[in-house]
Amino acid sequence: MIATEHRYCQENARVFKTRVESVETLTEDLFILNLVGFPEGFDPKPGMFLHLKVSPDEHPLLRRPFSIQSFRQGVAAILIRVVGSGSRILHHLQPGDEVDTLGPLGTTFPRIEKGDSVLMVGGGVGVAPLVACCHDASQEAQVDFCFGVRSRAEVQGIEGFSDSKNPIQVHLSSDDGSVGYQGFCTDIASRLLEEKTYTKVFTCGPWIMMAKAARLAQKKNIPFFASLEVQMGCGLGACLACVYETPEGDFIRSCIDGPVVDGHQVVWERT
Amino acid sequence: MNRVDLSVSIGNLHLSNPIMPASGTFGYGQEYAGLIDLNDLGAIVSKAVSPLPRPGNHPPRMVELKGALLNSIGLQNPGIDGFIEKKVPFLQEFSPPVVVNVVGNDLQEYLQVVEALDPVQRVNGFEINLSCPNVQKGLEFGTTVEGVAHITRELRAVTQKDLWMKLTPTVPNPGELGKAAEGEGADALVAINTIGGMTIDAEARRPVLGAKFGGVSGPAIKAVALKYVWLLYEAVSIPIVGVGGIFNGTDAIEFVLAGATAIQVGTANFVNPTAMPDVLHEIEAWLEQHGESNLRDLIGQAHRTQGVATPIQNH
Ligand SMILES: Cc1cc2nc3c(=O)[nH]c(=O)nc-3n(C[C@H](O)[C@H](O)[C@H](O)COP(=O)(O)OP(=O)(O)OC[C@H]3O[C@@H](n4cnc5c(N)ncnc54)[C@H](O)[C@@H]3O)c2cc1C
Ligand SMILES: Cc1cc2nc3c(=O)[nH]c(=O)nc-3n(C[C@H](O)[C@H](O)[C@H](O)COP(=O)(O)O)c2cc1C
Ligand code: FES
Numbered sequence: 001m002i003a004t005e006h007r008y009c010q011e012n013a014r015v016f017k018t019r020v021e022s023v024e025t026l027t028e029d030l031f032i033l034n035l036v037g038f039p040e041g042f043d044p045k046p047g048m049f050l051h052l053k054v055s056p057d058e059h060p061l062l063r064r065p066f067s068i069q070s071f072r073q074g075v076a077a078i079l080i081r082v083v084g085s086g087s088r089i090l091h092h093l094q095p096g097d098e099v100d101t102l103g104p105l106g107t108t109f110p111r112i113e114k115g116d117s118v119l120m121v122g123g124g125v126g127v128a129p130l131v132a133c134c135h136d137a138s139q140e141a142q143v144d145f146c147f148g149v150r151s152r153a154e155v156q157g158i159e160g161f162s163d164s165k166n167p168i169q170v171h172l173s174s175d176d177g178s179v180g181y182q183g184f185c186t187d188i189a190s191r192l193l194e195e196k197t198y199t200k201v202f203t204c205g206p207w208i209m210m211a212k213a214a215r216l217a218q219k220k221n222i223p224f225f226a227s228l229e230v231q232m233g234c235g236l237g238a239c240l241a242c243v244y245e246t247p248e249g250d251f252i253r254s255c256i257d258g259p260v261v262d263g264h265q266v267v268w269e270r271t
Numbered sequence: 272m273n274r275v276d277l278s279v280s281i282g283n284l285h286l287s288n289p290i291m292p293a294s295g296t297f298g299y300g301q302e303y304a305g306l307i308d309l310n311d312l313g314a315i316v317s318k319a320v321s322p323l324p325r326p327g328n329h330p331p332r333m334v335e336l337k338g339a340l341l342n343s344i345g346l347q348n349p350g351i352d353g354f355i356e357k358k359v360p361f362l363q364e365f366s367p368p369v370v371v372n373v374v375g376n377d378l379q380e381y382l383q384v385v386e387a388l389d390p391v392q393r394v395n396g397f398e399i400n401l402s403c404p405n406v407q408k409g410l411e412f413g414t415t416v417e418g419v420a421h422i423t424r425e426l427r428a429v430t431q432k433d434l435w436m437k438l439t440p441t442v443p444n445p446g447e448l449g450k451a452a453e454g455e456g457a458d459a460l461v462a463i464n465t466i467g468g469m470t471i472d473a474e475a476r477r478p479v480l481g482a483k484f485g486g487v488s489g490p491a492i493k494a495v496a497l498k499y500v501w502l503l504y505e506a507v508s509i510p511i512v513g514v515g516g517i518f519n520g521t522d523a524i525e526f527v528l529a530g531a532t533a534i535q536v537g538t539a540n541f542v543n544p545t546a547m548p549d550v551l552h553e554i555e556a557w558l559e560q561h562g563e564s565n566l567r568d569l570i571g572q573a574h575r576t577q578g579v580a581t582p583i584q585n586h
Contacts, residue, residue, distance in 0.1 A: 008301050008302075009301050009302050009303070009304055009305045010302075010305065011305055012305075013305060013306060013544075014306070015306065015543070015544055015545055053542065053543070058337075058338040058489075058490050058518075059337050059338055060335060061335055061338060061339070061340065061489060061490075061538075061542060062335050062340070062541060062542060063541075063542065100543075102544065230330070231331060231333065233333050233340070233342075233541045234296075234302075234540065234541040234544070236302045236303065236306075236544060237298065237301075237302040238296065238297055238298040238302040238303065238540070238541075239295075239296065239333065239342070239344070239541055240327060240332065240344045240347050241330075241332045241333035241342065241344065243327070243330055243332065243347075244330070245329075245330075249326065250326065251326055251327050251330070251347060256302070
């Protein structure tokens with residue numbers, strides 16, 4: 001479901017304790033947290049996120065939102081960049097540690113159906129919800145997945161996509177040229193948009209990257225879905241901290257009416 | 272049946288227990304309805320209602336500090352009509368009394384909201400927000416004895432429903448302000464609102480919040496709120512609703528001992544969506560553990576306890 005109307009509450013959200021199954025360190029500041037112990041019926045859709053209380057202490061006080069990259073056989077994989085105290089605490093968790101978890105929260109990307117041709121633009125940890133979309137995609141769709149990383153060591157989550165039967169074509173780019181094209185993933189996206197016709201564009205990642213993707217999608221007038229990573233409070237739609245601005249000047253809650261929103265309805269220019 | 276009696280009365284309202292949300296941290300109830308049973312609350316306090324819809328402030332609107340939050344939401348709300356059309360029907364489904372938090376830019380706006388909502392049956396009372404550190408003009412009524420007396424008198428004249436005055440924390444004379452409200456017929460006092468503050472991003476060399484200033488809430492303000500409640504209790508005999516940094520049952524008991532009849536849970540709802548029922552159960556457990564059967568016996572008890580506290584033992 002995409003945010004066209006304001007939602008009443010996060011219908012399926014529950015608070016529960018998950019357990020750390022493992023922590024896989026990818027680089028100095030990037031890791032995958034695998035969580036288990038989800039309640040019966042827990043069924044996140046691509047784009048949804050978990051709101052984690054990283055420590056029972058008063059600091060960090062608020063929960064921290066993280067997209068679910070995959071949920072398979074009861075294990076939720078979360079790709080996390082260490083940027084501050086909360087993510088650092090998560091990185092130091094040990095197998096068996098409990099995590100106070102709220103979820104699943106938020107809106108989802110539309111499912112990639114038979115006949116769809118989707119261009120994805122994802123950077124850094126922003127690839128997580130896009131990877132989730134790929135797992136869920138129809139085998140009779142076509143996806144060009146432009147995936148920008150800092151370096152080769154950050155490439156993850158796409159194992160299996162290179163299988164030739166798979167409809168997903170990965171186009172890597174890196175800041176340091178250690179893998180794929182050296183430069184921005186939006187450069188590849190821009191080229192692909194000139195060569196092919198797409199039914200949808202999906203994006204998630206740094207704001208500047210998404211803003212570039214927005215201009216590309218706008219130019220071609222293609223339905224455009226963006227997963228916003230606005231700083232959050234409650235995650236439930238109550239505090240009104242997480243708003244983004246629409247061209248009409250409304251402030252919409254990105255936790256409940258997002259994080260996946262109609263990207264044409266976002267003011268991307270920031271002062 | 273409960274072994275301990277948690278019910279309290281405030282003005283004309285009888286609450287099955289003393290726990291309610293702090294305005295602005297619980298929306299209009301809908302957002303939490305899937306996670307807790309709203310019928311377990313003592314009352315439901317709404318987010319602010321102003322005469323017309325307000326868009327709120329530019330983001331960023333919330334920053335986390337050590338043990339506290341700083342917010343500049345800017346009282347975003349759907350206005351009187353939006354509240355009646357969209358929120359009241361939902362609230363009809365639940366039994367706890369509904370207290371509407373009221374804001375305005377001037378006295379006329381406060382009167383407008385109260386007059387418009389007075390006939391709405393589901394609305395049982397009004398909580399008048401006399402301080403909004405993130406809205407410029409709310410302040411003058413809130414900081415002087417004359418101001419508080421004047422607005423209370425004017426509002427008292429237009430409603431028979433319960434009138435709670437939510438006082439501003441940054442004043443030197445809480446007791447006098449409380450007395451002024453009591454003298455003009457307020458049914459209860461609510462203390463405290465957020466405390467004005469700001470934070471600056473040294474790298475960017477500018478304020479972090481879009482609105483520059485915001486209000487501080489959470490564990491860090493508990494001590495300030497407790498003292499305020501204490502001072503009000505010494506000054507007035509109407510009930511006091513304590514709010515500020517309440518995260519668990521012991522926090523709540525401390526407010527009751529300082530003089531609060533009921534308590535509001537704010538920031539804690541963001542951290543733990545089940546904070547209110549959790550606090551309630553913890554209060555109940557505390558009373559049982561301490562051989563108490565009635566919460567009301569504890570109201571203001573710390574004022575009457577003789578002697579000094581036992582020194583803290585180092586283990
Ligand atoms: C819906 C959603 C999904 C997200 N998914 C992921 C994910 O899959 N993986 C991941 O690593 N991160 C994700 N994030 C971002 C993540 O929530 C933040 O990085 C995290 O909360 C930072 O917490 P911290 O305590 O480590 O840092 P803090 O100490 O809180 O902040 C450190 C720095 O990070 C910045 N920051 C904090 N929160 C955000 C944010 N939401 N967006 C951008 N910058 C922020 C701060 O401004 C500050 O400069 C997501 C955010 C949202 C809203
Ligand atoms: C995000 C947020 C929004 C708030 N909105 C309102 C409001 O609309 N009206 C009001 O009177 N108080 C508002 N408050 C203040 C709270 O009701 C409460 O007085 C304050 O947060 C202190 O309690 P706490 O420490 O438990 O949060 C708000 C507080 C927060 C954190
Ligand atoms: S995080 Fe509270 S409304 Fe979105």
